[in-house]
Amino acid sequence: MATATDGVGAVQAEQSKVWEWLTTVDHKKIGTMYGITGFTYFLISGLTALAIRTQLAVPNGNVLSAELYNQFFTMHALMMIFLAIMPMGASFFNYFIPLQIGARDVAFPRLNALSYWVFLSGSLILFSSFFLGGAPDAGWFAYAPLTDAKYSVGSGLDFYCVGLIILGLSSLMASLNFAVTILNMRAPGMTMMRLPVYMWMTLVVSFLLILSLPIVTVALVMLYFDRNFTTNFFTPEAGGDPILWQHLFWLFGHPEVYVLILPSMGIVSEVIPVFSRKPLFGYSAIVFAGASIGVLGFGVWAHHMFTTGLGTVPALVFSATTMGIGVPTGVKIFNWLSTMYGGSIRFTTSMYFAVAFIAMFTIGGISGVMHASPAVDSQHQDTYFVVAHIHYVLFGGAIMGIFSGIFYWWPKMTGRFLSETSGKWSFWVMFAGMNLTFFPMHFLGVSGMPRRIYTYDEGFGWDDWNMVATIGSYLIGVSILIFLINVFRTMRQPATAPDNPWDAPTLEWATSSPPPEHDFDVVPEVHSSIPLWTNREMGIVTPEAPEGLHIHLPPSSYMPLILAIGVGLIGVGLLSHLALVGIGVAIATYGVWGWSIEPTD
């Protein structure tokens, strides 16, 4: 607490706290920043969802104009995917990869920090579009030629291109970092088939991003050029082809949805064994299923294009591969259920979310397999049936998995327990709200309600279910409020959580809650995929840290921040004055140069 006599010293103490976070290369702090930023965008995007639902509660609503609605549904998807789910996923990856593999940080700590700061600048560029001439309004998939400068006048789609390119850079750097870390820095004894399932999912996700992000980056550059430099990649009158955009986009877009769901599948694979108090059923099968989903995920993209006139043969081939990918997914569902079989289940909030994931994701998976058939898809595509499908897998799946992870890992990260009572309230309200919102959308879809419409007329029979869905969405909002109150009250408690309150088997629970800056005093021996349980059974005790143990940690650096500012300025320059690009390049160059010559001891 600063007093009148503290003067300069006190100011310096405050400054260094901010500076500490701006220059940190500690994976736990970076993970925390990703988590807070991601959750903030989740809340903002949730507000766009509430606005959308309010507009659609009644026919011919006038809460949102058409122009604003189209921006809102576009940004709702963009924010949820790129600014909420992926960063919250990155938050857990960052925090727990080193801890789960028994390392002390990631392979490239400064690159890790850079990923976060570049993410932040990309996200600010994309979000600022709302206030700088209008957000992109052509859908998150931005089909050409609607996105051409001729039809999308104004800068929204330019913010889209620049924002997503920068966000893609951030994810690419992070994925390379995580893949190298998992492959190279595992504790002695941790073979690949002893990795926690969450780590396997992270590895698969990293490779999905490494291979798919370059494709969409190319597409975004082509779109930016079509809009600003009179190229004609997607302009049919000049020999270009709108279908080219769709192929390039979905070659990224489909692996991207596995990027969104696999981390939550990994979390659920951690949580269910812990609270069932028995090992995961069929570890190898789950790992192989996850890996094959990753690989097969590159072979299904054109199921987003069944109605574009692909041709019968391609449509049928992609239909077969799409149905095929349901098989490894089903295997996982059965294995999770079998883990519960014979268990002694403790229904903590985290476990509720994990079990709900199984049920909700199954529903989303079922509707997905339904329109894997082009016959069915021809009546479902671009209707609310697809909206139902995506929200069951993304909300019922990805988001509920994230909440399961939040309640599971909160004591480890903060040393405090989120209230179980409040947690269970937020779970049940969210579960009810989610089903009330999205299940009726199946009915709306089969009664022919198209998607991406800012309003609809009376007389089509869509009124009642839309009202129900809107009420459900408000319930979801209430559940989030309950959760936020839980967080604020919890963080006022002292940090007293023990190392391993859930009696979990993976390495992150073999250190204090929260972990010290160096993560582990001594890394436990690893003899299985459930090391802490195995060590207990075999009587192996992890020794105390030896006297005078010195653990070298990478020093902080402000170069990642500088480089990220440079990249951000390049983006801003591409959206305003090209001169700023020059300044951005100069700053980025300084950042790279400083990075390469600064000492790392």
Next chain:
Amino acid sequence: MTGRSRQIVLVVASFVAVAFVSWLIFIAFDGAAIDKRMSTLNPLSDQAQEYHDVYVLVWWLSGAVFVVIMAATLILSIHYRERPGVEPRRDIHGNTRLEILWTIIPIVIVLIMVVPTFDAVLSVEGDAEEGALEVTATGHQWWFEFTYHDSDGNELFRTANEMHVPVEQAVNVSLVSNDVIHAFWVPALFGKKDMMPGHNNRLWFKSKPGTEGMHYGQCVEYCGDSHANMRFRIFVESPADYDAWVNNQIAKAKWSDDELVNAGREVFVAKACNSCHQVEYSKSDAPDWLVPPTVAAIGPNLSHLASRTTIASALLDRDESNLRSWLKNPPGIKPGSRMPNLELTDDEITKLIAMLDSLE
């Protein structure tokens, strides 16, 4: 109650609960079919029926999977809750035979879905029947243009937003876009197909006997500001009614000497309506009437507007009040509309409506 009978009660009760919920869901799906204008569950053409049959099979398979998984989740959650004195089965790590079984069963389910899918798609996407009626549907932001062709492919006439077809007759629709991607969809008659700029997509359908009537359609590929407002109708009618409609559409616009209609024509020209909308009077009736030379339409052809039941791409019923609102401020009704607010006075609108009403 003994442990064993408790187990049995639990399993039975869970299945009953899941079955009840599933039954509610079934009713709701059914409700989505009955009497809904855009229902996808009421196939009125052979092609919609073929796709619907695949849907029904897939729906029941999905329902079975849903019931099994939901029941299993419920039963396992309740039965294996921690109880004092009951130890978890930590020895279980897997069961190869079970895992193989539940890999094979989904593969079988997939095969059961794939075969009828292949059959239906190959059939529906194939060439239209011999002697199919040829129509070109052109998507514009935000309305549908229909060009009817004779059997040699020559253009017979153009209309907008309402398409008529004879019952039990194959219709081959060529799908074209004037600007961005649109899609052509009448759930009762066929699944959606995109109107892809630069490409020549097509679909065909043949309505079933007894399906005469009005069927609702909508653009179902996001195409900009007024995507929500881009609708259309297909009228299936008897061959006699269809022939009468075609002959009317082919004929030149009806000429009326009524004073108000004349005044309307003057406004139509003075306000440059004819720079976007064609009204094709015959030369003998109107030797000085200008038909714009552009073949590609900017706005719908109005020669027979009064034969249509709707205006503004089937957004509004064609009546005096709606015509007035539309003419008063088109972008107010259809955000982004290419037809601007011409600042017409009420008097000018009255005259225009008289003219438009005469164009049967």
